[in-house]
Amino acid sequence: MFLTRFRLNTARVGARRLLGSPQSLHAAVMASFPERPDHRGDGPRVLWRVDQQARSEVLLYVVSPERPDLTHLVEQAGWPTATGGWQTKPYAPFLARLAADDTWAFRLTANPVHSIRRHDAEPTKRTAHITPRHQLDWLLKRQTDAGFAIVERPGPRPDGLEGPWHEVVVHHRAELAFRKRSESDDRAHSVTLTRVTYDGRLRVLDPDALRRTLTAGLGKAKAYGCGLMTLAPAE
The missing domain is CATH 3.30.70.1200 (Crispr-associated protein; domain 1)
Incomplete structure (x- = not known):
């Protein structure tokens, strides 16, 4: 790699x-x-x-x-x-140096989406999370399987909401719309996606799982600049 x-x-x-x-x-x-x-x-x-x-x-x-x-x-x-x-x-x-309980600063740009449908007979539709809170929840639901846990801050949350306060900032939200040309029939069709960036600190839970995350990506739209997480020494 x-x-x-x-x-x-x-x-x-x-x-x-x-x-x-x-x-x-x-x-x-x-x-x-x-x-x-x-x-x-x-x-x-x-x-x-x-x-x-x-x-x-x-x-x-x-x-x-x-x-x-x-x-x-x-x-x-x-x-x-x-x-x-x-x-x-x-x-x-x-990658070989990653060890359990290590703490790192991280950056991830991702496409936070979920699948919804209005009734049981309707096929699911992939829909973007549009609020920072739901975008953060998207990452929190995937962190354990991805081999890490976002560091939690001690003390009460400054926003007054219930639950832990995580050391992460969600920013640079962008709505992307572009044309993609199909390889099968050479026709172009429209693609839209939401891309956001996460900056924060994490603790390594499972080094092997985190290595997979760093080399295989996290989430959808990897071909369009999403999914890549990088680490840096934590201050």
Whole structure:
């Protein structure tokens, strides 16, 4: 497994085009591999995420089973004459160090959805959670199976509600709408999804399960920049 970071040059038309279309950015990421990665089941897969640190600092993170070659992205959306167009590091040594009860800061961009239907005869429909509280509940329901627990703060909740207060912030909610071209009949159809980012602190419950989460992703819409969780030392 490899972890890659690439900074997009937002002054370039190519970068703005990619950032405006999850479908185009997905295609650009997948073009980083000579052979299209074969994803099966819940095993490791190509995951990507865009982080906007500041107005002019936009970073693309990619986790992948194979080492990528981002030359085309540098030419289209980076700084072609600069050295070190992207940074790729082996991910396995970091994953191997994860241990139960370790505490880490985390960032996750995800597509929090649930399935609903108005009556028993109606097929279920996938619907996005639209409030921060429901978006947080979506993550809390998945944390144990994903191998971690979000750290709980001591003391009363500042919002006055019942239940524990978790060390996590839900932000950067975005409604995405774009056109996706079908591989079977070459027709384009509309895709809409909600994408949100979670920043917080977690405690490792099950290192193996957390490794699967970090390499296979969490939730839906992984092809469109959702599902990638990264860890950093907790302060």
